[in-house]
Amino acid sequence: MGILNITPDSFSDGGAHFDSSVAVERAVQMVEEGADIIDVGGESTRPGSDPVSTEEELRRTIPVVEAISGRLKVPISIDTYKAEVAGRALESGASMVNDVSGLRFDPEMPAVINKYKVPVVIMHMKGDPRSMQANPAYEALLPEIMDYFRNSIRLARSFDIPEDMIILDPGIGFGKTFNHNLEIINNLDKFCGLEKPLLIGPSRKAFIGSILDGAPAGDRLEGTAAVIAVSIMKGANIVRVHDVKEMVKVARVADAIKREKTAG
DSSP states (O other): OEEEEOOSOOTTTTTTTOSHHHHHHHHHHHHHHTOSOEEEESSOOSTTOOOOOHHHHHHHHHHHHHHHHTTOOSOEEEEOSOHHHHHHHHHTTOOEEEETTTTOSOTTHHHHHHHHTOOEEEEOOSSOTTTTTSSOOOSSHHHHHHHHHHHHHHHHHHTTOOGGGEEEEOOTTSSOOHHHHHHHHHTGGGGGGGOSOBEEOOTTOHHHHHHTTTOOGGGOHHHHHHHHHHHHHTTOSEEOBSOHHHHHHHHHHHHHHHHHHHHO
16 A cells, blocks of 8 residues: 655655645556555644645645556555545545544544445544644553454444555554554554454555654655565555555565465
8 A cells, every 4th residue: 555645744754745736646657656555644644733624625636646547457445534535535546545543533434434335444543633642541452453453344334434445554653652653563463363464564664763762754665665574474465555565575474484484
């Protein structure tokens, strides 16, 4: 899954694709590099970020979704927690919703997912983007995330969202400390028991920079590659990344090793 942030303030690539024409060309490039899904987002959810209005999010995302859906054959995901944005994007050519709130922020979102019969990524986040990194604490990290997922799956079922349309994301960096992130990655295989595809999005995140002696976001390529490889070995089915060309190669090798291990 290639990340296409149409924002001025995303933590890693804020402003890089804020111009619609630049965003469209980047989407085309990512597909040429091997992306299977393009994830279009119009609101930064980095720690401490301020929300944007529905109107602004629509202004940023819909022209890009329309343009790339006419040029690309891969699925387009809309990264939003707002039901109106999701609905408009699905009408404009998107075919998947990536909801960082896990269906919690907008009560209309499950109905939109059901109406359009599309896959939905349910992500775990403690709190909201503005407050999530203010000393996040858990009594038992993995059981609490598992309970969150079970509750979200029950909510999805209540809106007749098919089981095979649900994807789970443990939310690396979303209300998690450095150690929480490492614990999730080390135990990613435990979430496989929920029998849903797993998505993970560690690309260029701060915990990688911390391991690499404070490396800035642009210098976390190799660290991201390591996390992606481990995550695939631990059961990740979709990896959400900025550096598609490089991570496709990482995924290819990790997949080959995992297939051999499974066959053995």
